[in-house]
Amino acid sequence: MIAQVQSVIPTQVDSKAITKSEFEQHAQEKANAFKSVSGEKFSLLSLADVTKTILHHAFWLAEQKQQLSLKQYKKLLVERGWRGEEKRYLKIAAVFGEFSPQDLAQIEPLTVYQLANNSNKYKQVIDALLDLSSITQEAVRSLVKEHRAPKAAKPEKPSIWRRTKNGGRYCQIPAIHEEDERTGVTLQRMMDTEGLSAQQIVAEAIALRQAYQEGRLALVNEDKN
Structure with missing residues (x-):
């Protein structure tokens, strides 16, 4: 036309x-x-x-x-x-x-x-x-x-990964803020009594949670009444 x-x-x-x-x-x-x-x-x-x-x-x-x-x-x-x-x-x-x-x-x-x-x-x-x-x-x-409308900023996807100087990477869990400090207190007690590092305990906890999600682990009701 x-x-x-x-x-x-x-x-x-x-x-x-x-x-x-x-x-x-x-x-x-x-x-x-x-x-x-x-x-x-x-x-x-x-x-x-x-x-x-x-x-x-x-x-x-x-x-x-x-x-x-x-x-x-x-x-x-x-x-x-x-x-x-x-x-x-x-x-x-x-x-x-x-x-x-x-x-x-x-x-x-x-x-x-x-x-x-x-x-x-x-x-x-x-x-x-x-x-x-x-x-x-x-x-x-x-x-x-x-009059161009500003583009909405995309929220950044949370990431636990950090880079090392040689190009490798490692996992870093962000700070955990709780009023009762239960997670920190429990983790510290496990470290003190079992002699394990925080990393070992967290790794075991994640493995157990994954097993539960995949059906390889089930909660048992211990109520005997």
């Missing part, structure tokens, strides 16, 4: 909505005028005019949908080869209804599509454009950056 739009580059008009004959007349006049323009000047002029053409087309199509019957509107789409592509232009017309094609002429065509297709996401940006005396591509980029 963009290829068709680029070949239709109208001159500036005062009204957003133009009739079929006017639309085609502007397209032909501008196409003829651009035959004499070449090189860098052509690229600079065509970017703004393509953007204006997209907006003229969007406003004109939206008006036709309102004025024509459903049958006539569908026939129009088929005749012009726009069937299936009309929704994106109707979105543009709805989102930029308070602007004129000239207002947005300095915005890149892809940016126009981007804002229209994500109007909820960029609502603050679009509203802010109304307050600008001159709307440029750089201004839009700045607004998008300004």
Whole structure:
């Protein structure tokens, strides 16, 4: 569809909505005028005019949908080869209804599509454009950056692993804070009475817990009543 739009580059008009004959007349006049323009000047002029053409087309199509019957509107789409592509232009017309094609002429065509297709996401940006005396591509980029929602920081996955200087790693259990200090008191008593290190006792405890989870160990009810 963009290829068709680029070949239709109208001159500036005062009204957003133009009739079929006017639309085609502007397209032909501008196409003829651009035959004499070449090189860098052509690229600079065509970017703004393509953007204006997209907006003229969007406003004109939206008006036709309102004025024509459903049958006539569908026939129009088929005749012009726009069937299936009309929704994106109707979105543009709805989102930029308070602007004129000239207002947005300095915005890149892809940016126009981007804002229209994500109007909820960029609502603050679009509203802010109304307050600008001159709307440029750089201004839009700045607004998008300004209103970009910060990405939620992903919580770090807890890890007990630490690295040694030679590239190896070791396990380090974080500090255990308890009001009654039961875990620490029990561990210390086991170390004192059994002569084992804290690491040995923790390793045995983890092995027992894993055995229980795997069904190799069961709790026995010692209640003799």
